[in-house]
Amino acid sequence: MPGSKKKPAAEPKAGNTLADKLARLGIAREQDLVLHLPLRYEDHTQLCPLAALKAGQAWQVEATIVTTEIQYRPRRQLVCLLEDGEAQLVLRFFHFYPSQQKALAPGKRVRAFGDVREGHFGLEIVHPSFQVVAPGTPLPDRLTPVYPTTAGLAQDALRKLVHRALVRDPAYLAETLPPWTREPRRLWGFGEAVRYLHEPPTDASQAALDERTHPAWTRLKFDELIAQQLSLKIHRRARARRRAPRLPGDTTLTRALYARLPFTLTRAQQRVIAEIRRDLAKAEPMQRLLQGDVGSGKTVVAALAALQAIESGYQVAFMAPTEILAEQHYRKLAAWLDGLPLKMAWLSGGLPAKTKRQAKAAIESGEAQFAIGTHMLFQDEV
Incomplete structure (x- = not known):
């Protein structure tokens, strides 16, 4: 996001406690607050008389506290009785602080919101959620956002921090897309969309x-998609600048394996093998995941790629996650490659x-070109 300065999310005078809480939410800079978006919204723009309340819905009420007491059955809890002249309502807190008990003193007028x-x-x-109010305190003219938060960081405090970030630096809301990208897709402006999500109107x-x-939300989803694609493109460019040995192979070993396979490769296998051959011949690292069901023929694809590396003068490590699976691969590959001019080595913890x-000596000396095993292959001497 554009921004001329990297202001901290919490003022220095607030101490490390607030900064630590914000850090748990991934918020380090003030501009991070701008994109700390609400999980949901509550409508605090209307009041419901206590007599009109119905169970099973969220309501906002305003009434006077008649009694406040700590009860111990069935467990310790703070119980407040509200009255508005027509009906009564109980506010119940199973987890509370002394400051809350003090704020909810009899005679105080409170505005509370929650599921009845x-x-x-x-x-x-x-x-x-509640606040002590004076008679005639105006109601909000916007829906109230509910943010992802962490222990010790109240919603009201988080809302104030977000609002401060929204009004402090216009650069935080600077447009990120050119008109020729935004207008054909009827996308909202960036600042307009962010402000709306933090402070939506009552309608x-x-x-x-x-x-x-x-x-x-559509506008910000589009920005996320653009950011993801740009990140991938930057990553691909960086990977393309990295160097790797070319492994063109001369097809002597691969052709020999093709000739002795007791089955015919599928079109999908042939296509993937050709793609891997091209990747290995390049001077940049290959980044490829071969995916297939059990028994779909991944092992033979890996074997042909390994032979291309060996043809190019390199050794190959073929690792499996368990000793049983590694030994199965070793036996299968040994049968396929029997008689070819290469030496295989088998290495596992159970040997x-x-x-x-x-x-290890055969691998270290280069005598064994094809090493198969478990995590034992991850050793300095190997």
Whole structure:
């Protein structure tokens, strides 16, 4: 994201505690807060009278605290009874701090939001979000974002940090796409989309926001896709600059293996083998994953690639994750390659010490061109 300065996400005077909490969320710079996007939204723009509440939905209420007490059955909890002159509602906290108990003192007027449920003594909200308010305190004119957070970092604190980042530096919201890319696709502007997601108006489709189908989300998805593709392109260019030995082979060993195989290769195998042959002949590292079902013929493809490297004057290490599988490969490859002018070495943890020494010596001297084994192949002497 564009930005002229890399301001820290937390002010120095806030200490390391806040910075550490933000770091757990992947937020190191103030501009990181701009793209710390909401998980969902709550509608705090309306109040519901206590008498009109229904269980099974999220509501926002405003009422006066009548009583606040700590109860111990069935477990320790803070219980507040609210009243608005027509009905009552219980607020219940199973995890609370002394500061919350002090804030929720009888006589205080609170605004609370949460899922209403049927309790033993009427309707209640468990662990609501709340704030102490004065009579006539205006309601928000935007939907309220709920952000991914971490222990000890309240939603209100996170909202303030995000809002500060949004208004502090216009460069954080600078456009990232040219008009000829954005306009044909009817994409929103970057700043417009980010502001909308952090502070959606009351008439916004909450369903479209929560389901990530809103045009504001579409714009940021497009940016993510562009960033991913650019990252891949940069990675490919960097890989292309790396050098690797060319392994063109002379086909003497590969042709010999083709001639003695007891089966015919499929078209898919032939296609993949040709692609791997071309990759190995290049002066840049091959980056390829060969995928196939069990019994689809991956081993013979790997064997032909190994023979091309041996034809080019190099040794090959063929590793399997378990000793049983490695030995199966060794026996199969030994049968296929029997009689060809190359030596194979078998190395695993279960071999006798003398046999291991002999195998390592053959590999180290270059006498064995084809080494097959388990993680034992990952040794300095090998």
